[in-house]
Amino acid sequence: MRVQGPLTVALVIATPGTGWGGMEKHTADLADALSAKGHQVHVLAHPAYSERFTTPVHFHPLPFRLGRRNLWLRHRLRQTLDFIHPDVLHAQGNKAASLVTAVRRKVPVTLGTIHGTKSSHKDFDKLDGVIGVSREITDSAVHPNTRLIFNGLQPLEKTNGSALQVPKIPIPAERPLLLAAGRLEPVKQFDRLIRAWAQADCEGKLVILGAGSQRAQLNALIRELGAEDTVELPGHEPRIFPWLQAATACIISSSREGFPYIMVEALMAESPVLSTPVSGVGDFLSQNCIAASDSVEDIATLISTHLAQPDLLAASQRQSFAWAREQLSLETMVSETEAFYRELLEND
Secondary structure (H helix, E strand, O other), X not given: XXXXXXXXXXXXXXXXXXXXXXXXHHHHHHHHHXXXXXXEEEEEEOHHHHHHOOOOOEEEEOOOOOOOOOHHHHHHHHHHHHHHOOOEEEEEOHHHHHHHHHHOOOOOEEEEEEOOOOOOOHHXXXXXXXEEOOHHHHHHOOOOOEEEOOOXXXXXXXXXXXXXXXXXXXXXXOOOEEEEEOOOOHHXXXXXXXXXXXXXXXXXXXXXXXXXXXXXXXXXXXXXXXXXXXXXXXXXXXXXXXXXXXXXXXXXXXXXXXXXXHHHHHHHOOXXXXXXXXXXXXXXXXXXXXXXXXXXXXXXXXXXXHHOOHHHHHHHOHHHHHHHHHHOEHHHHHHHHHHXXXXXXXXX
């Protein structure tokens, strides 16, 4: 089996096109970087994502709004793969892994990336290899050929400059500035964060950047707590790095994560990170920067403890910033993924 030279890689995202999260971002970054290294990259995804992937990446729109057992979806997927003839078929997430297992035909190597913490990863059992984006996920996978590869980003100095432009939303002057960012959805537990902020009774401001279905509910909670002057929900901000560089700290309040991209972004921007005990944070944050649980009380304790001594918090995470630059770069993520492709092809 050919293991040297450019490869033909097919990446499958099976989400229904209703949102753009960490898994979709991971796939877009991987596709662009593999293509830049000379590989022929094809992305099979919902039509809503077509503008996220540009030439030379080849985009193939498929009806992934349909269920994984839908015969028409499976037929279209087989048809597309027969046209592409990939060397490597890489599924992103559980639904994609299930579909790849169902339709694999004459593909030398199949593998999948597990992006989230779930009770079962059986959809990946029949693939040739599995990538876990955090140590917790990798340790929970029962597949005999599993590899830990962290999500990675371009360092700021290697971006095209857009990350450093003036943000769309003005950064407030109040300090300390506690920043959270993500979809306004239940899994992020921004309601608990707002309650914890009110309970911590700190000076400064909490800003939650993002859009989602809970905006009205969260605004109502802010009014109920009388926190209109200290909590803001200004919307989605595409230029997050200036915010991270200005923030006293970035906080993750989620009930679960696979490997939070906001942590990678924050550490790359040398912004201290506080977090609930979700998957992925333990490898890069000291234990005292991780809440004992995701309860309102423990999040409030985490906030009040560290915002009282922001200089000490920043100093305590200098090693985390260095680890991030070394281990969480896009170059490292792509090189390790490419090496795994070639190892699997060699063993085919």
